[in-house]
Amino acid sequence: LATIRGENPERFVDQYGYMHLIFDPVMWKITGMPFTMKPGECVVNGWGVTVNFREDAPGPMPVHNEELTVLKDITEWQDVVKAPEVVLGDEAWADAVKEAESVDRDQYLVGCFTAPGIFEKIHYLMGMEEAFFALYDEPEALKELIEFMADWEIKLAAEQIKYLKPDVVFHHDDWGSQINSFMDPEMFDELLTPAYKRVYGFYKEHGLLVVHHSDSYAANLVPSMIEMGIDVWQGCLSTNNLPELIKQYGGQISFQGGIDSTRVDHVNWTKEEVSAVVEEACRANGTKFFIPSNTMGGPGSIYPGVYETISEEIDRMSKIMF
Numbered sequence: 126l127a128t129i130r131g132e133n134p135e136r137f138v139d140q141y142g143y144m145h146l147i148f149d150p151v152m153w154k155i156t157g158m159p160f161t162m163k164p165g166e167c168v169v170n171g172w173g174v175t176v177n178f179r180e181d182a183p184g185p186m187p188v189h190n191e192e193l194t195v196l197k198d199i200t201e202w203q204d205v206v207k208a209p210e211v212v213l214g215d216e217a218w219a220d221a222v223k224e225a226e227s228v229d230r231d232q233y234l235v236g237c238f239t240a241p242g243i244f245e246k247i248h249y250l251m252g253m254e255e256a257f258f259a260l261y262d263e264p265e266a267l268k269e270l271i272e273f274m275a276d277w278e279i280k281l282a283a284e285q286i287k288y289l290k291p292d293v294v295f296h297h298d299d300w301g302s303q304i305n306s307f308m309d310p311e312m313f314d315e316l317l318t319p320a321y322k323r324v325y326g327f328y329k330e331h332g333l334l335v336v337h338h339s340d341s342y343a344a345n346l347v348p349s350m351i352e353m354g355i356d357v358w359q360g361c362l363s364t365n366n367l368p369e370l371i372k373q374y375g376g377q378i379s380f381q382g383g384i385d386s387t388r389v390d391h392v393n394w395t396k397e398e399v400s401a402v403v404e405e406a407c408r409a410n411g412t413k414f415f416i417p418s419n420t421m422g423g424p425g426s427i428y429p430g431v432y433e434t435i436s437e438e439i440d441r442m443s444k445i446m447f
Contacts, residue, residue: 129334129357129379131413136443138416139436140381141424144336145233147224147289150217151281152238155209159184160423171209174249183427189252196250199259199266206250206270211281218288225289234292234334237285240422242298243274243320244307260312268316275320279327286331293334295359296325297422301341303364303387310345318349325354340386340420344370351377358382360420367410375414382420383410390419390431399431403438412446 127134148160156162157170159178162185167177175193178185196205228235241249247270248256259267285291300317301307308316325335337350340360347370350358361367361382371380383406389399407417417439419426426432 128412128416129414131376134412134447136447137407137412137439138381139439140416140418140432142436143234143416144236144293144295144424145228146236146238146295146424147221147291148238149221149285149289150213151209151211151284152240154213157185157187158240170249172246172250173207176249187249187252194250194252194255197255199251199255199263199270202266202270202273206273208273208277211277211284213284218284222288225291230292235289236293236295236336237282237289237291238295239278239281239285240297240338242296243271243278243324244298244300244317246274247271257307260308260316264316271316271320275324278324282324282327286328286333291333293336294325294328295336295338295423297338299341299360300339300346301343303362304342306341306343306346310349313346314349318353321353329354336381338422340382340422347374347378357416359416359418360422362420363406367406367415371410371414379414379416380410381416381418383415383417384419384435386420386426389435390421390426390428392428394428394431394434396434399434400438400441403435404442407439407442407446417442 128138152158153161155171156168157174157176162168162178164178164180167175170176173195175188176185177188196202225235251259306313328335334356335354336357336359337355338359340362342362342364344365351374355378357379359381361380362385363383367380367383384402389402403417419432419435424432
């Protein structure tokens with residue numbers, strides 16, 4: 126909290142070390158995410174999307190072809206898209222509640238989790254190319270589907286808040302590639318910002334911090350993130366020129382990332398390489414409004430040992446810079 130308020134923290138925040146993240150029964154039931162699948166598995170998730178975790182892939186991906194794509198025509202979404210149930214009852218939530226109650230809240234923020242995000246759910250249903258076409262060809266139908274997704278997420282948020290009494294929501298939605306956002310800011314504000322203002326506004330009305338994951342370039346969307354109510358943008362790649370963003374927007378939003386997973390989380394990684402990238406990020410971005418972290422959407426790494434080594438190097442830089 127001292128870091129994101131621009132006060133005087135005693136050290137760098139260690140990646141996700143501030144958050145005890147709880148995967149609730151709705152997320153487990155929907156499935157089709159890395160923490161619910163193993164390499165080699167193929168499942169149909171709660172939205173009807175076929176998700177395949179190939180043995181040679183870093184994570185699961187939706188499958189799109191003539192047979193398996195769920196939503197082939199955006200104008201027919203009301204007939205096709207069926208939302209998963211979110212009201213599962215006390216018994217289904219019992220384990221998650223027990224876990225939340227076991228957390229030392231003086232040391233950790235209890236986090237609830239939502240993924241895939243609104244835009245991700247749509248391109249899971251349609252395929253990325255068709256989702257992009259819909260931005261231009263059928264914006265009104267796409268807006269309707271986006272609002273439907275937002276309504277569903279608010280219902281989920283109500284259940285998360287009821288049972289977990291969380292301090293923070295960790296919410297995924299990838300909004301760009303390494304070098305640019307998927308939409309320009311004007312289109313983004315027309316389509317996604319209003320929906321996210323409703324979703325994140327609901328969480329914030331209940332006192333939660335909002336941490337949004339998008340491991341991408343999205344520097345041009347930061348004003349929209351602030352308008353939505355995002356407190357921490359997690360996953361921000363170094364391609365965003367983070368020192369400039371911190372200088373311009375620090376105090377309105379904070380940034381968790383800067384240690385690009387593509388640079389350190391690969392099959393031939395070395396401790397020396399990780400050390401150099403971590404030091405570069407810490408020195409460039411400073412001690413306020415910045416949480417050094419890999420850009421993966423959760424605590425961990427694809428290759429064993431990378432996440433822990435990053436944490437060790439962050440601790441080393443804390444001893445140098447604080």
